[in-house]
Amino acid sequence: xxxxxxxxxxxxxxxxxxxxxxxxxxxxxxxxxxxxxxxxxxxxxxxxxxxxxxxxxxxxxxxxxxxxxxxxxxxxxxxxxxxxxxxxxxxxxxxxxxxxxxxxxxxxxxxxxxxxxxxxxxxxxxxxxxxxxxxxxxxxxxxxxxxxxxxxxxxxxxxxxxxxxxxxxxxxxxxxxxxxxxxxxxxxxxxxxxxxxxxxxxxxxxxxxxxxxxxxxxxxxxxxxxxxxxxxxxxxxxxxxxxxxxxxxxxxxxxxxxxxxxxxxxxxxxxxxxxx
Amino acid sequence: xxxxxxxxxxxxxxxxxxxxxxxxxxxxxxxxxxxxxxxxxxxxxxxxxxxxxxxxxxxxxxxxxxxxxxxxxxxxxxxxxxxxxxxxxxxxxxxxxxxxxxxxxxxxxxxxxxxxxxxxxxxxxxxxxxxxxxxxxxxxxxxxxxxxxxxxxxxxxxxxxxxxxxxxxxxxxxxxxxxxxxxxxxxxxxxxxxxxxxxxxxxxxxxxxxxxxxxxxxxxxxxxxxxxxxxxxxxxxxxxxxxxxxxxxxxxxxxxxxxxxxxxxxxxxxxxxxxxxxxxxxxxxxxxxxxxxxxxxxxxxxxxxxxxxxxxxxxxx
Numbered sequence: 001x002x003x004x005x006x007x008x009x010x011x012x013x014x015x016x017x018x019x020x021x022x023x024x025x026x027x028x029x030x031x032x033x034x035x036x037x038x039x040x041x042x043x044x045x046x047x048x049x050x051x052x053x054x055x056x057x058x059x060x061x062x063x064x065x066x067x068x069x070x071x072x073x074x075x076x077x078x079x080x081x082x083x084x085x086x087x088x089x090x091x092x093x094x095x096x097x098x099x100x101x102x103x104x105x106x107x108x109x110x111x112x113x114x115x116x117x118x119x120x121x122x123x124x125x126x127x128x129x130x131x132x133x134x135x136x137x138x139x140x141x142x143x144x145x146x147x148x149x150x151x152x153x154x155x156x157x158x159x160x161x162x163x164x165x166x167x168x169x170x171x172x173x174x175x176x177x178x179x180x181x182x183x184x185x186x187x188x189x190x191x192x193x194x195x196x197x198x199x200x201x202x203x204x205x206x207x208x209x210x211x212x213x214x215x216x217x218x219x220x221x222x223x224x225x226x227x228x229x230x231x232x233x234x235x236x237x238x239x240x241x242x243x244x245x246x247x248x249x250x251x252x253x254x255x256x257x258x259x260x261x262x263x264x265x266x267x268x269x270x271x272x273x274x275x276x
Numbered sequence: 277x278x279x280x281x282x283x284x285x286x287x288x289x290x291x292x293x294x295x296x297x298x299x300x301x302x303x304x305x306x307x308x309x310x311x312x313x314x315x316x317x318x319x320x321x322x323x324x325x326x327x328x329x330x331x332x333x334x335x336x337x338x339x340x341x342x343x344x345x346x347x348x349x350x351x352x353x354x355x356x357x358x359x360x361x362x363x364x365x366x367x368x369x370x371x372x373x374x375x376x377x378x379x380x381x382x383x384x385x386x387x388x389x390x391x392x393x394x395x396x397x398x399x400x401x402x403x404x405x406x407x408x409x410x411x412x413x414x415x416x417x418x419x420x421x422x423x424x425x426x427x428x429x430x431x432x433x434x435x436x437x438x439x440x441x442x443x444x445x446x447x448x449x450x451x452x453x454x455x456x457x458x459x460x461x462x463x464x465x466x467x468x469x470x471x472x473x474x475x476x477x478x479x480x481x482x483x484x485x486x487x488x489x490x491x492x493x494x495x496x497x498x499x500x501x502x503x504x505x506x507x508x509x510x511x512x513x514x515x516x517x518x519x520x521x522x523x524x525x526x527x528x529x530x531x532x533x534x535x536x537x538x539x540x541x542x543x544x545x546x547x548x549x550x551x552x553x554x555x556x557x558x559x560x561x562x563x564x565x566x567x568x569x570x571x572x573x574x575x576x577x578x579x580x581x582x583x584x585x586x587x588x589x590x591x592x593x
Binding site for chain 2: 061107108109115116117118119120122123124126127128129130131132133134135137138156157160161163164167168
């Protein structure tokens, strides 16, 4: 398989990164670190031809669903939905402000394109199983994509869902683990070690794909192609990522950048580093 | 109205047959169970409509978020277990996956209250109504008998939005005949009286009717309201009862904080302060025993209601 990443996709990823730091700076809160780590994953899904969607018809039954289970990563989701045309990028500076549809954590249908409420971790994969069963009952071929944080894998419900998805042979579910090795309180190694995530999912009956660089679209897009071809089993892509990717001071101190917005000076530096 | 007290049935017996009727009538229902489907009765749907029935094993949290996913794509979803597990074992999933997005999920919890019996405290839900009624947008119903249970389940299956329906394990008196029509959010006056009103839910409705009969022999005239819908509460019926009878007793198989009694007391305090006595569980958990022994020990029977009426009459201004 040959996939050529167009410069357009990389330019899109760059714009999304700029939105993320601008939104969290304007809000003086929010979750930039775990949003920046997922930029290429969402870019591949929404702009790399993976996800079937139509911003003019957010309720289109035949659409694929993308469920952000790590519901604190709203900056990357809102930036992507705006770039995809669900709403104007003019709305992005209202993020987390009173009266804005851009809530701190996801709220189903606010704004259009947000498939499910999240914020308490661990629920998205179960939700996708329900949607997969509904699609099966209705004879739709919609696929379900679910983004999980690696810290989120601490939640027992994820593993209940992992058992369930394999049991029901929901092969239109692809989970993606944003494997940035950091969670709210610090590095995974100090908080709760996950060991080999791919092997864990395989033991639960899943098809697991390891992506060594989750910021490389040339690795992500083939992984999505591989998983879409799997029959009879759900699939997971373990994408090795960097928390705060693209902003040097966040990459250097990821634990400090889980849940706060950059100052004006830090924003200027971040935009400089990300580039136009 | 004369109660048809000769007949007994468990409210949970209504679940399976009503699911089948809903599916037969063409409603796009799906039922999820968490490894207790013989006890809830939901398994009966499997034989008739296997594609509409799933068990997820003992994973209640997963079940509730799955139910949300099915509901988000147009299904009317019933998610059933014991009342200690739904909402007790998965409260955050009920809150985040169902109640906040307002999805069309019907939580059907059997084995409510201490009348579960021998299984003891861990299995006896006495705080489930506190949890369910705490959630904005959640309609909570505790049917008085099997007739009302069938109609409440049917109503839930044909009314949009999240529901919590609490059913019971033991066979209790059947209060209603087939002519009864359940009205969501409306109290049903089963007996007229002027000295006090008993507002009850679940099998305490039958106990309240029995207590009213006994009290009548002593010259005390008691109104009996079946308040099957806890949220939204029929405040109009509560306030009318307070104005017209001047004394209120609430009766439920639940802790006195957070259930029917708490809702009635709150409504009255805000609008028409009236003496209230609550029949319910106070500051303790359940224990093992035969269900009828437990109800007697906890005062959740006609005797308990009768005593509460006598107490409230002493306080009546």
